[in-house]
Amino acid sequence: MASQPEEEHPKKAFGWAARDTSGVLSPFKFSRRETGEKDVAFKVLYCGICHSDLHMVKNEWGNSIYPLVPGHEVAGEVTEVGSKVTKFKVGDRVGVGCMVNSCKSCQSCSDDLENYCPKIILTYSVKNVDGTITYGGYSDSMVCDENFVIRIPDALSLEAAAPLLCAGITVYSPLKYFGLDKPGLHLGVVGLGGLGHMAVKFAKAFGANVTVISTSPNKKKEALEHLGADSFVVSREQDQMQALMGTFDGIIDSVSAQHSLVPLLALVKNHGKLVMVGAPEKPLEVPAFSIIGGRKTVSGSMIGGIKETQEMIDFAAKHGVKPDIEIIAVDYVNTAMERLLKADVKYRFVIDIGNTLKASS
Ligand SMILES: NC(=O)c1ccc[n+]([C@@H]2O[C@H](COP(=O)([O-])OP(=O)(O)OC[C@H]3O[C@@H](n4cnc5c(N)ncnc54)[C@H](O)[C@@H]3O)[C@@H](O)[C@H]2O)c1
Numbered sequence: 001m002a003s004q005p006e007e008e009h010p011k012k013a014f015g016w017a018a019r020d021t022s023g024v025l026s027p028f029k030f031s032r033r034e035t036g037e038k039d040v041a042f043k044v045l046y047c048g049i050c051h052s053d054l055h056m057v058k059n060e061w062g063n064s065i066y067p068l069v070p071g072h073e074v075a076g077e078v079t080e081v082g083s084k085v086t087k088f089k090v091g092d093r094v095g096v097g098c099m100v101n102s103c104k105s106c107q108s109c110s111d112d113l114e115n116y117c118p119k120i121i122l123t124y125s126v127k128n129v130d131g132t133i134t135y136g137g138y139s140d141s142m143v144c145d146e147n148f149v150i151r152i153p154d155a156l157s158l159e160a161a162a163p164l165l166c167a168g169i170t171v172y173s174p175l176k177y178f179g180l181d182k183p184g185l186h187l188g189v190v191g192l193g194g195l196g197h198m199a200v201k202f203a204k205a206f207g208a209n210v211t212v213i214s215t216s217p218n219k220k221k222e223a224l225e226h227l228g229a230d231s232f233v234v235s236r237e238q239d240q241m242q243a244l245m246g247t248f249d250g251i252i253d254s255v256s257a258q259h260s261l262v263p264l265l266a267l268v269k270n271h272g273k274l275v276m277v278g279a280p281e282k283p284l285e286v287p288a289f290s291i292i293g294g295r296k297t298v299s300g301s302m303i304g305g306i307k308e309t310q311e312m313i314d315f316a317a318k319h320g321v322k323p324d325i326e327i328i329a330v331d332y333v334n335t336a337m338e339r340l341l342k343a344d345v346k347y348r349f350v351i352d353i354g355n356t357l358k359a360s361s
C-alpha cells in the first residue's frame, strides 16, 4: 500500500480500478502529483486493454497492489509541461507505455534499455520513487517524466497509436534484436491476439514470410486475407505441423496461457529461435531434447526501451502498420475483460476515455 497518503497529491484524478482478485473494475477517485519541472501532464484520450491488465487485475502474477488502475497503452494530449521540459509542449499528441521511470544510471539505462533496468517503475501497481503507488491509463489524466513520454506521429490516430505502446513494441523489439527483421525469413506467430496480430504486421513490413500457428482454424481466413499472413497452420493437425518441421527461422510466441513448446520447437530450423513474449502465470517446460538437436534457442523479451519505442511508432506511421481495434466505452470494460479472456476480440480493445469517462459515472 502507499506509504504516503494519496491526499498529499494535489491533483484530482479519476479512473476505474480493480479492488481485489475478482478483477472487477469500478469508478475510483484518486490523485496525481503536481507537474514537476521535468514532467509532462496529459489528458488521457484512449487506452488499450492489454492481456497483462487482465493478469494484473486478478493478481495472477502475485504482485498486484489494490486499488489497481490498469492501462499501459495510453494516448492523449499534453495539458501542461514543467519548466525544464524540452521535448514537449501543450497540445502535443503523446503516449505512455509500460514504464514511467527508471534509475537512469545503470548499464541498461545507458544502453537505452530502460525496460531492463532493475529499478524500472512500471506504469501501474508498483511503488514509485516518492513512495506512492503508480496508477495507469484507465483514468482521465497522467503525469510522467518527459523521458518516458512518446511522441505520436501525425499519420497515426491516437486510438491506433495506443496499442503500439505495449503490443507493438513488445513484438517489434525481439524481431529486431534477434535479427528476425530481414526480408525473406520464415517466421511463425503463435497466439493471434493483440501482440500476435502486431507481430504478423511488423514481420510483413520487414519483408518476412509469415505463418500463423493457431489452435483452431477459426482465424484462418482473417489472418490470410486481412492481416496479410502468408500461411496458416492449425497446431492440432499433425500432418500440417509435420509438413513444416524445421522450416522456421524464428517464432514469436505470445500465448497468454500454459501450452506446450515442444511442437513449436520442432518447427524451428537448426539455430532458429523461439522468443517468448507471452507471460503465462505457470512455468513452461523446455525438454533438453527439444533444443539440443539443432542448437535451438528459447528466449524471451519484455517491451522495449524508450528510444526503440519511438523508433517503432515512427516506423509504424511510415509503413502504415496499425492495430485492428474495437473501440469501447469505459463502462464496457468488465465485459471487454471477459471477452479478452475468451480471445473474443479483433484484435485489441481500446477504451475511448476522452468521450466516455466522466467523473460523475
Ligand atoms: N513480454 C512482454 O513485454 C509482454 C507485453 C505485453 C503482454 N505480454 C503478455 O503476452 C500475452 C499476450 O498478450 P495479448 O495482450 O496479446 O493477449 P491476447 O489475449 O490478445 O492474445 C493471446 C492469444 O493467445 C491465445 N491463446 C490463449 N491460450 C492459448 C493456448 N492455451 N494455446 C494457444 N493459444 C492460446 C489466444 O487465443 C489469443 O489469441 C499475455 O500473457 C501478456 O501478459 C507480454
Ligand SMILES: [Zn+2]
Pocket (backbone or CB within 6 Å): 050, 051, 052, 053, 072, 098, 166, 167
Ligand atoms: Zn501490455
Ligand SMILES: [Zn+2]
Pocket (backbone or CB within 6 Å): 102, 103, 104, 105, 106, 107, 108, 109, 114, 117, 118, 119
Ligand atoms: Zn537503470
